[in-house]
Amino acid sequence: MGNCLKRSSSDDISLLRGSDGNSEVQTDPPPPYPEPVGPVYYPSPNISRSVNQLTEEEQIKIAKRMGLIQHLPTGTYDGCKKNRECVICMVEFIVGDNVRYLPCMHIYHVHCIDDWLMRSFTCPSCMEPVDAALLTSYETS
Amino acid sequence: MVSLPRRIIKETQRLLQEPVPGISAVPDDSNARYFHVIVTGPDDSPFEGGLFKLELFLPEDYPMSAPKVRFVTKIYHPNIDRLGRICLDILKDKWSPALQIRTVLLSIQALLSAPNPDDPLANDVAELWKVDEAEAIRNAKEWTRRYAMEN
Numbered sequence: 317m318g319n320c321l322k323r324s325s326s327d328d329i330s331l332l333r334g335s336d337g338n339s340e341v342q343t344d345p346p347p348p349y350p351e352p353v354g355p356v357y358y359p360s361p362n363i364s365r366s367v368n369q370l371t372e373e374e375q376i377k378i379a380k381r382m383g384l385i386q387h388l389p390t391g392t393y394d395g396c397k398k399n400r401e402c403v404i405c406m407v408e409f410i411v412g413d414n415v416r417y418l419p420c421m422h423i424y425h426v427h428c429i430d431d432w433l434m435r436s437f438t439c440p441s442c443m444e445p446v447d448a449a450l451l452t453s454y455e456t457s
Numbered sequence: 458m459v460s461l462p463r464r465i466i467k468e469t470q471r472l473l474q475e476p477v478p479g480i481s482a483v484p485d486d487s488n489a490r491y492f493h494v495i496v497t498g499p500d501d502s503p504f505e506g507g508l509f510k511l512e513l514f515l516p517e518d519y520p521m522s523a524p525k526v527r528f529v530t531k532i533y534h535p536n537i538d539r540l541g542r543i544c545l546d547i548l549k550d551k552w553s554p555a556l557q558i559r560t561v562l563l564s565i566q567a568l569l570s571a572p573n574p575d576d577p578l579a580n581d582v583a584e585l586w587k588v589d590e591a592e593a594i595r596n597a598k599e600w601t602r603r604y605a606m607e608n
Binding site for chain 2: 428
């Protein structure tokens with residue numbers, strides 16, 4: 317918990333319909349520069365930036381993370397009864413699905429977990445950091 | 458219109474088929490990502506007997522990012538401000554895609570049972586909660602009676 321006070325101003329007040337009546341008419345002219353294009357990255361879970369808006373530090377962070385993800389083992393789902401459903405997409409695993417194994421032995425569809433790991437290097441199920449040991453060995457090698 | 462992810466369809470079905478006690482969440486007729494929520498005030502809390510309306514919205518990249526949730530009914534609580542915004546870690550930096558609409562709403566219900574004035578969002582409420590808890594609880598009960606018991 318914590319930090320809510322500091323960040324509360326960035327919250328959306330009205331989630332869909334302007335129930336508190338401050339829905340402003342958008343009259344701003346179009347931005348003078350073309351909208352940023354290219355893939356969007358998440359240096360932190362709540363921060364999204366297009367590739368050309370990343371700071372150098374964020375680029376390094378993301379590049380490192382991409383490298384680390386590739387170090388996590390993948391395989392195909394073997395029908396193991398312990399993990400029946402990918403908790404991210406809530407779709408049952410089918411034998412032959414591409415899955416990724418985290419160090420805590422939780423498994424997910426590769427495309428589901430990779431999307432999450434690019435935002436936060438934690439296991440969605442147990443919130444364990446995805447192997448700090450892996451991180452240090454990678455950084456020092 | 459972009460088709461709805463399987464996960465949202467599944468969660469919605471489960472919410473309607475096996476509702477959580479004390480919580481109802483119904484998708485809007487015109488937007489399946491927007492839910493009308495009612496949480497009953499937990500027993501033995503100052504909110505007991507109240508029916509609290511909330512709105513919940515699943516953003517485009519849900520479940521990679523947390524649902525957006527806000528109280529529509531006014532509530533006197535140290536972690537909920539006058540605009541209904543909620544200070545709850547799982548809605549911010551502790552979000553995980555393993556959490557669901559169901560678990561989010563259960564956490565909000567639990568927050569009503571256990572206000573945390575040391576991590577305030579509504580400063581004046583939290584202050585009173587710390588210096589004169591009895592008075593704060595009286596206020597919370599009064600607000601519950603006034604705003605959350607329409608019938």
